[in-house]
Structure formats: structure tokens, C-alpha cells
Amino acid sequence: MKWVQGKRVPLDEASFKDAALARFYDEHARRFMGKIYRRFADRINKFDLAGKQVLDVGSGTGLLALVLTQQHPEWQVTGIDVSEDMLVLAREAAARNKLTGATVFQQASAEALPFPDGSFSLVVSNASLHLWKDPVKVYDEIARVTAPGGYCLIWDNLRRAVFNPFLGVVGRVMGMSNLQRRLWMKAIASAYTPGEARALLKQSAMKDARVTADLSLFELEIEWQKP
Numbered sequence: 684m685k686w687v688q689g690k691r692v693p694l695d696e697a698s699f700k701d702a703a704l705a706r707f708y709d710e711h712a713r714r715f716m717g718k719i720y721r722r723f724a725d726r727i728n729k730f731d732l733a734g735k736q737v738l739d740v741g742s743g744t745g746l747l748a749l750v751l752t753q754q755h756p757e758w759q760v761t762g763i764d765v766s767e768d769m770l771v772l773a774r775e776a777a778a779r780n781k782l783t784g785a786t787v788f789q790q791a792s793a794e795a796l797p798f799p800d801g802s803f804s805l806v807v808s809n810a811s812l813h814l815w816k817d818p819v820k821v822y823d824e825i826a827r828v829t830a831p832g833g834y835c836l837i838w839d840n841l842r843r844a845v846f847n848p849f850l851g852v853v854g855r856v857m858g859m860s861n862l863q864r865r866l867w868m869k870a871i872a873s874a875y876t877p878g879e880a881r882a883l884l885k886q887s888a889m890k891d892a893r894v895t896a897d898l899s900l901f902e903l904e905i906e907w908q909k910p
Contacts, residue, residue: 692840694814694873705768709744716810720750723809723838727751730834734804735759738828740793740821743813745773745786751807752785760804762789794823801830812839812880812903813873822887831908835889837905838880840874841896871901880905 724747735758739748742762752760764770770788777786791797793808794817806825815821825835875883877896880903884892892907 689781691874691875691879692869694869702768702771705766705772708866709746709772712744713806714772716746719809719838720747722901723747723807723836724750724754726774727805727807727834727836728754730836732804732834733832734830736803736830737761737805737807738763738796738798738803740796740806740808741814742773742788743769743810745770745776745788747807747809748773748786748788749776749780749782750784753780756785758785758843760786761798762786762799763793763796764788765790765792796824796828798828800827800890802828804830804833805834806835808837808839810839810870812837812905813870813875814831818883819887822884822889822892825845825864826907826909831909833909835892835907835909837903839903841898841901841903842871842874842876843898843901875903877903 735755736762737748737751737758739745739751739760742748743766745762748760748762752758762770762773762775767790770790773786773788774898777783777788789797793811793815795801806829810900812818829835877894880894883904884890884894889905889907892905895904895906896902897904
């Protein structure tokens with residue numbers, strides 16, 4: 684794919700509403716993102732949560748939600764995604780792992796979360812931010828459904844133009860197929876820089892969120908605690 688001076692190339696979230704792509708994404712995530720999910724869970728373990736209700740925004744095929752419930756069987760994790768095809772695979776995985784009582788997956792837009800104010804003590808999202816059509820609206824929705832004192836942790840790809848020429852090589856070393864490398868590179872091309880992420884957050888109810896970047900992992904982190 685072609686980059687123009689590191690300019691962001693948005694992806695359409697609707698393009699992921701496809702059964703074949705859902706299966707492809709699930710295989711890719713299981714093979715290459717397992718360590719990310721475990722690191723995410725370890726990061727969350729440092730939070731002092733007052734409740735057990737957790738929301739996973741952009742849950743995809745539910746792999747992060749299932750890792751969280753495996754580590755914390757006392758939690759009730761709700762995963763939402765716009766793709767019902769993704770959620771079918773998430774529910775199947777929950778059933779295989781006997782976690783259907785601890786996880787609920789439902790189709791919903793991140794821009795209009797179908798939950799009352801203050802419903803969750805923790806809201807998480809991994810590899811979904813770059814697909815949100817209106818991130819400010821999503822941030823406002825996350826702030827609304829987070830309980831006072833609750834936390835939000837968002838991880839996503841990091842766009843750094845200086846690394847772009849090397850992404851294909853990195854993906855090849857990791858063992859990705861040509862199609863998997865293209866998917867990963869598109870995801871990074873549609874991701875945000877730290878400055879862009881901060882600018883969007885400043886327009887939202889999460890304006891005091893902390894943004895950090897890990898250049899070695901092409902990773903962007905947003906952490907927020909609701910007052």
C-alpha cells in the first residue's frame with residue numbers, strides 16, 4: 684500500500700462486516716496478538732477496581748474479553764462490536780472455553796453504547812480506535828458509561844511515518860503472510876500519532892486522559908480515570 688508523508692489513511696469500520704474477513708481476522712489475532720492480550724490483562728491488574736462490570740469496546744472475535752474472564756472469573760465482561768460475524772465467533776469461543784456465563788457479546792456501535800450511565804467500573808478497547816469514525820463521540824460515550832472512579836484503558840496501533848518502509852520486513856520476520864502484512868500495514872496507516880490522539884481527547888469528556896507511546900511495539904496507550 685502507499686503512504687503519503689505519513690498521512691493518516693482511514694479505514695472504514697463497515698468493511699469488517701464480512702464472515703470470511705471475520706474468520707481471517709480471528710486466525711490472525713490468535714496467531715499474532717496473544718501476547719498483546721496478556722500484556723493488556725497484566726496492565727489492567729494494576730487498577731484498583733471498585734466493581735466487576737467490564738466493557739470491551741470493539742471486541743471483534745472476543746479474544747481480549749476471554750483472556751480477561753479467564754484471569755478474573757468473578758468479572759462480568761460485555762463485548763460490543765458492529766460486526767455480527769465477528770461476534771458469532773466470539774460467542775463460539777466463549778462456549779468452547781465454558782465462559783458464556785462470564786461474557787456477553789452484543790452488536791452495537793461504539794458511538795451509541797446501549798448502556799445506562801455509570802454501568803462499568805472498567806472500559807477497555809484494543810486495536811479498535813483506528814476504526815472509529817468519530818473518536819470524540821466514542822470517548823464521550825465511554826466517559827458516560829464509566830462509573831465514577833472507574834478506569835478506561837485503550838490500546839491501538841501507533842502511526843510513525845519514519846518506520847513505514849520497514850513494516851513489511853517486520854511482518855515478514857514475524858511470519859505473516861502477504862495478506863496479513865497488508866492488513867497490519869493498513870491498520871497502522873489508519874492509526875493515530877500521539878499528538879493527534881491528544882488533540883481528539885481534548886475535545887471530549889476524557890480530555891485529561893494520559894497518552895503514551897511505545898515506539899518499539901508500534902503501540903499507543905490511552906489511560907483515563909473518571910473523577
